[in-house]
Amino acid sequence: MPPAIRVEGLEKDYGDVRALDGLDLTVPEGSFFGLLGPNGAGKTTFINVLVGLVRKSGGRAEVFGHDVEDDYQGARDAIGLAPQEFNVDRFFPIREVLMHKAGYHGVPEDEAAERAERALKRVGIYDKRDVRFDWLSGGMKRRFMLARALVTDPDLLILDEPTAGVDVELRHDLWEVITDLNDEGTTVLLTTHYIEEAERLCDEVAIIDSGRKVTVATPDELTEKGGDTLTVALDAEPDDVPDIDDERVESLELDGDELVVRTPSASELVPEVVRQLDAQGYTAVDIDIERTSLEEVFVELTRRDEEETRESNDTDGEDDAADAERAVAETQR
Numbered sequence: 001m002p003p004a005i006r007v008e009g010l011e012k013d014y015g016d017v018r019a020l021d022g023l024d025l026t027v028p029e030g031s032f033f034g035l036l037g038p039n040g041a042g043k044t045t046f047i048n049v050l051v052g053l054v055r056k057s058g059g060r061a062e063v064f065g066h067d068v069e070d071d072y073q074g075a076r077d078a079i080g081l082a083p084q085e086f087n088v089d090r091f092f093p094i095r096e097v098l099m100h101k102a103g104y105h106g107v108p109e110d111e112a113a114e115r116a117e118r119a120l121k122r123v124g125i126y127d128k129r130d131v132r133f134d135w136l137s138g139g140m141k142r143r144f145m146l147a148r149a150l151v152t153d154p155d156l157l158i159l160d161e162p163t164a165g166v167d168v169e170l171r172h173d174l175w176e177v178i179t180d181l182n183d184e185g186t187t188v189l190l191t192t193h194y195i196e197e198a199e200r201l202c203d204e205v206a207i208i209d210s211g212r213k214v215t216v217a218t219p220d221e222l223t224e225k226g227g228d229t230l231t232v233a234l235d236a237e238p239d240d241v242p243d244i245d246d247e248r249v250e251s252l253e254l255d256g257d258e259l260v261v262r263t264p265s266a267s268e269l270v271p272e273v274v275r276q277l278d279a280q281g282y283t284a285v286d287i288d289i290e291r292t293s294l295e296e297v298f299v300e301l302t303r304r305d306e307e308e309t310r311e312s313n314d315t316d317g318e319d320d321a322a323d324a325e326r327a328v329a330e331t332q333r
């Protein structure tokens with residue numbers, strides 16, 4: 001069975017704006033996959049390429065082995081999409097909207113009616129089945145977007161910020177519905193700005209920035225990249241930073257009477273730090289270990305990526321200037 005999503009060297013230009021810049025990504029079948037990235041990273045563009053709303057400028061994109069352009073219907077029929085925007089037909093009762101949607105994907109009318117009811121029950125708004133979309137509350141609208149994505153029984157559920165702006169209770173309800181679907185075998189691709197959401201739900205997370213993949217890892221692997229901060233409170237403020245000689249120490253700072261040590265794993269280092277401090281005449285009166293959060297790792301990774309991009313653009317600029325000089329020299333010959 002091919003992966004749920006496979007993209008290679010995916011590119012998308014909107015005029016001068018490069019939204020996807022050679023993106024490579026594989027989403028295994030059955031996984032709960034998170035897509036994280038700052039605003040403008042290219043997440044929605046990526047989704048829109050998969051569902052055929054945006055034509056790629058280059059590269060390959062497949063859904064369960066169906067090319068998203070050459071075999072558009074095969075790819076599209078496998079996907080249930082809950083987009084960020086409420087692009088819903090507002091003139092019909094929501095049950096009918098769902099039936100139309102199923103019908104559009106080739107589901108016969110009787111079965112479409114059954115599926116519509118099942119989807120509405122699943123997201124908890126069955127009692128609103130005869131109400132028009134506009135008359136639903138904001139939270140119910142979010143539930144409906146999920147129901148609409150489900151009505152075609154998709155193998156791949158794509159959720160573009162499904163819990164944006166909803167209250168905590170609804171967020172937890174939606175998490176439960178989505179997790180159950182994943183447990184039943186549906187592959188889920190989720191974009192979110194709530195790092196906690198990705199951490200709780202996803203088996204694997206891809207961080208993208210400026211249309212490129214920065215990293216793919218499990219949430220645990222990502223937090224491990226961040227390491228620990230070990231803060232040792234001393235009985236007196238030292239004149240100088242005490243010396244801790246150990247290769248596991250990444251950085252050492254003194255903040256008043258607190259020694260702040262950055263290390264991949266603080267618990268392993270504590271006895272050695274205390275021993276060396278003791279040997280130098282300091283007494284540790286309190287010890288605190290803080291694990292870097294996924295949110296901090298995310299900010300760090302995307303900031304680093306932006307700095308590298310800026311540096312490479314600066315070099316490109318130098319190349320451009322050199323090219324321009326050469327061109328002027330040519331014309332003067």
Ligand SMILES: Nc1ncnc2c1ncn2[C@@H]1O[C@H](COP(=O)(O)OP(=O)(O)OP(=O)(O)O)[C@@H](O)[C@H]1O
Binds near residue numbers: 017018037038041
């Ligand atoms: N239709 C369009 N025309 C021109 N530029 C666009 C269009 N759609 C997106 N872009 C640009 O492409 C880049 C990627 O946008 P995209 O919406 O895919 O990012 P995103 O990661 O989904 O952002 P957000 O988290 O804010 O939703 C941005 O620079 C955006 O301004």
